[in-house]
Amino acid sequence: MRGLPRWVLVPALLGALFVVVPVVAMVARVELAPGPDGTGGFWALVTSPAALDALGLSLRTALVATLCCVLLGTPMALVLARTTFPGQRVARALVLLPLVLPPVVGGIALLHTFGRRGLIGQHLEVLGIEIAFTTTAVVLAQTFVALPFLVLSLEGALRTQDTRLEDVAATLGARPTTVLRRVTLPRVLPGLLSGAVLAFARALGEFGATITFAGALQGVTQTLPLEIYLQRSADPDAAVALSFVLVVVAVLITAAVHGPRVLGGPDARTARPRRGARGARAAGTLPDAGPVVREDVSPASAPAPAAAPAPRDDAAPAALAVRALVPERGLDVDLTLAPGEVVAVLGANGAGKSTLVQVVAGLLPPGDAHDARVAVGDDDVTRVAPRRRRLAWLSQRPLLFENLSVEDNVAFGPRARGVPRARARREARAALGHVGAADLATRRSTDLSGGQAQRVAIARALVTDPRVLLLDEPLASLDVGVAQHVRSVLHHAQRDRPRTTLLVTHDLLDVLLLADRVVVLEDGRVVEDGPVDRVLTRPRSRFAARLAGVNLLAGSVVHVAVPEPVTVGSLGTGPGRQGSGGADAALVPTEAGPDEEAAAREATLAVDGTQVRVRGTADEPLAAGDGAVAVFEPRTVAVHRATPEGSPRNAYRVVVTSVEPHGPLLRVWGRVTGEGTGDPAAGATTVVGHDAPHLAADLTPRAVAELRLVPGERVWFVVKAAEVRVHPR
Numbered sequence: 226m227r228g229l230p231r232w233v234l235v236p237a238l239l240g241a242l243f244v245v246v247p248v249v250a251m252v253a254r255v256e257l258a259p260g261p262d263g264t265g266g267f268w269a270l271v272t273s274p275a276a277l278d279a280l281g282l283s284l285r286t287a288l289v290a291t292l293c294c295v296l297l298g299t300p301m302a303l304v305l306a307r308t309t310f311p312g313q314r315v316a317r318a319l320v321l322l323p324l325v326l327p328p329v330v331g332g333i334a335l336l337h338t339f340g341r342r343g344l345i346g347q348h349l350e351v352l353g354i355e356i357a358f359t360t361t362a363v364v365l366a367q368t369f370v371a372l373p374f375l376v377l378s379l380e381g382a383l384r385t386q387d388t389r390l391e392d393v394a395a396t397l398g399a400r401p402t403t404v405l406r407r408v409t410l411p412r413v414l415p416g417l418l419s420g421a422v423l424a425f426a427r428a429l430g431e432f433g434a435t436i437t438f439a440g441a442l443q444g445v446t447q448t449l450p451l452e453i454y455l456q457r458s459a460d461p462d463a464a465v466a467l468s469f470v471l472v473v474v475a476v477l478i479t480a481a482v483h484g485p486r487v488l489g490g491p492d493a494r495t496a497r498p499r500r501g502a503r504g505a506r507a508a509g510t511l512p513d514a515g516p517v518v519r520e521d522v523s524p525a526s527a528p529a530p531a532a533a534p535a536p537r538d539d540a541a542p543a544a545l546a547v548r549a550l551v552p553e554r555g556l557d558v559d560l561t562l563a564p565g566e567v568v569a570v571l572g573a574n575g576a577g578k579s580t581l582v583q584v585v586a587g588l589l590p591p592g593d594a595h596d597a598r599v600a601v602g603d604d605d606v607t608r609v610a611p612r613r614r615r616l617a618w619l620s621q622r623p624l625l626f627e628n629l630s631v632e633d634n635v636a637f638g639p640r641a642r643g644v645p646r647a648r649a650r651r652e653a654r655a656a657l658g659h660v661g662a663a664d665l666a667t668r669r670s671t672d673l674s675g676g677q678a679q680r681v682a683i684a685r686a687l688v689t690d691p692r693v694l695l696l697d698e699p700l701a702s703l704d705v706g707v708a709q710h711v712r713s714v715l716h717h718a719q720r721d722r723p724r725t726t727l728l729v730t731h732d733l734l735d736v737l738l739l740a741d742r743v744v745v746l747e748d749g750r751v752v753e754d755g756p757v758d759r760v761l762t763r764p765r766s767r768f769a770a771r772l773a774g775v776n777l778l779a780g781s782v783v784h785v786a787v788p789e790p791v792t793v794g795s796l797g798t799g800p801g802r803q804g805s806g807g808a809d810a811a812l813v814p815t816e817a818g819p820d821e822e823a824a825a826r827e828a829t830l831a832v833d834g835t836q837v838r839v840r841g842t843a844d845e846p847l848a849a850g851d852g853a854v855a856v857f858e859p860r861t862v863a864v865h866r867a868t869p870e871g872s873p874r875n876a877y878r879v880v881v882t883s884v885e886p887h888g889p890l891l892r893v894w895g896r897v898t899g900e901g902t903g904d905p906a907a908g909a910t911t912v913v914g915h916d917a918p919h920l921a922a923d924l925t926p927r928a929v930a931e932l933r934l935v936p937g938e939r940v941w942f943v944v945k946a947a948e949v950r951v952h953p954r
């Protein structure tokens with residue numbers, strides 16, 4: 226009752242009584258014993274030749290009709306759930322029409338189709354085939370009314386399934402039919418079964434369409450509902466007895482569909498402990514075992530440097546060239562990876578990283594990326610199906626096939642590519658050994674911890690010897706220790722056998738340990754592309770700066786100067802205005818060109834979209850008007866409550882937004898306001914707004930306490946120009 230108003234019980238009870246009372250009233254009328262004249266009695270009535278004929282016919286025809294429903298309804302549900310086509314809504318409404326149509330109308334429609342003079346029937350008659358008023362007609366009538374039940378039930382089950390499992394199967398090389406047989410259908414089997422049982426029940430109870438289209442000929446077309454109807458006036462006791470039989474069959478069917486829950490027991494799916502789950506939990510390897518999930522990160526269980534699967538000749542690392550143009554998602558990226566190169570793709574949420582991976586894997590819906598181009602080595606695979614691209618795709622979730630064991634999951638790829646079963650299993654075991662998961666081979670794939678499942682997924686991806694590996698945040702859902710272990714599995718795999726890899730990540734450790742190069746996406750465009758060390762030491766994008774843990778201000782150069790040494794000051798509140806302070810006298814504004822290296826040592830930037838200015842040291846030649854970024858570390862930022870005086874510095878009035886732990890220090894985040902932007906003496910009060918730079922300062926806890934730095938406080942962030950590195954964008 227938790228969360229429900231009590232009054233709901235009243236209409237709920239009324240509804241239940243409305244269903245149950247008539248059935249009870251009818252069952253109460255069942256005469257079990259024969260009458261005084263020795264006739265009647267339940268057993269005699271339900272075992273009369275006519276009753277047995279009707280029951281037998283009903284069961285036979287309902288079974289055949291159910292089979293027809295499965296054979297026709299499964300493809301119909303697949304098409305409705307997995308495709309999009311014009312007029313799909315209308316098609317669904319038409320398919321489900323028999324649900325709302327009075328059965329007698331269905332019977333008339335069937336008569337006009339398969340009857341002697343019907344649309345199809347007249348042609349069949351020429352061939353000597355007659356359908357109306359035969360047992361076949363009974364089956365057709367039952368199929369007609371029962372089909373929507375199966376389609377509805379299965380379509381619903383299909384729609385709730387995660388289609389990425391099918392994508393995984395496709396990238397592992399499985400043909401569409403194999404994906405359907407080994408992945409899609411096993412996963413919707415409960416929906417298919419319950420749809421089939423509902424269809425059987427509907428077929429068993431079918432009356433109106435049958436009597437209209439097939440008539441009532443004992444042993445041929447007279448099913449149990451028809452027999453009950455006919456007995457109703459001739460022998461009401463027999464009608465009640467036969468109705469009771471139908472009620473019993475209906476209850477059994479409902480119980481079969483809903484299982485033990487009908488009998489008040491707990492749901493079998495939740496009640497039965499999963500095989501191996503207890504042992505795994507005891508060993509602390511299941512996620513709900515809490516922190517002990519780290520059990521599998523001990524050095525002893527670190528991935529054995531087992532021999533990598535023997536490389537196939539055609540599986541040498543290949544260059545990858547992708548032109549990802551997906552206008553609907555705002556993605557426009559050109560990227561080339563050298564053979565064996567690992568490129569980390571970074572970017573904020575929604576930047577387009579996963580879409581880029583989907584373009585490469587060929588997993589976008591047809592039409593979404595019609596102008597995209599993908600080449601692996603010398604092969605243009607743009608129009609090639611995912612299963613033929615020889616790529617492996619690993620996503621945030623392991624996406625193991627729940628219906629297969631761990632070993633069969635890993636053997637799936639080789640099997641899909643035609644490798645005989647025994648060899649596929651051998652390869653699977655070797656691949657599992659390679660990621661330190663050989664002992665998991667016989668486990669059910671649902672009985673694994675997050676880290677174990679992801680290692681199995683890595684083995685499954687690597688066993689196919691892909692030419693390109695696509696890793697879409699494979700460690701993101703793992704806790705820190707487990708992620709570290711899986712990362713080292715990937716690291717070993719890459720060391721043993723380098724693969725061209727696109728690695729989507731938000732994690733600095735992934736970048737440092739796995740990648741050769743970093744590409745940063747912003748709003749679907751590449752804003753930074755370079756070797757890991759350069760991007761992390763001299764980031765040009767806000768995202769890379771945040772990852773590297775430095776402050777970054779991007780803008781354009783307004784002055785370059787030849788100071789000696791670099792001091793600073795500056796920072797007026799309007800473009801072109803010089804800041805105050807003695808150091809300004811030392812600055813020599815110049816229109817220095819790129820070759821005048823000496824003149825490009827100190828630069829002042831106007832930060833994009835704001836009135837903020839920043840002054841720093843340029844490592845490379847810069848000229849006024851150039852795009853550039855200024856980078857400085859949070860530890861170089863001094864925080865003051867009072868307006869700073871003295872030597873000119875970059876000084877920003879900020880509102881503290883948060884204070885968070887950062888190792889032994891505290892990181893204080895502040896958003897720059899327009900007050901005295903960059904120039905303590907200017908005292909301007911322009912508010913920069915929400916896009917204003919967000920800067921970090923690392924302080925000791927004692928300093929934070931002394932300065933009483935809490936969110937909302939206004940303070941000064943001050944950084945010497947000598948600490949600010951300016952480089953071109």
Ligand SMILES: Nc1ncnc2c1ncn2[C@@H]1O[C@H](COP(=O)(O)OP(=O)(O)OP(=O)(O)O)[C@@H](O)[C@H]1O
Nearest residue numbers: 553554555556572573574575576577578579580581
């Ligand atoms: N199935 C989809 N249909 C339409 N638009 C989508 C779909 N999936 C993503 N998008 C849009 O495409 C853009 C890029 O999304 P994408 O998932 O590629 O970003 P991402 O960088 O991977 O983000 P995240 O880090 O959150 O995973 C976003 O604007 C997103 O809203």
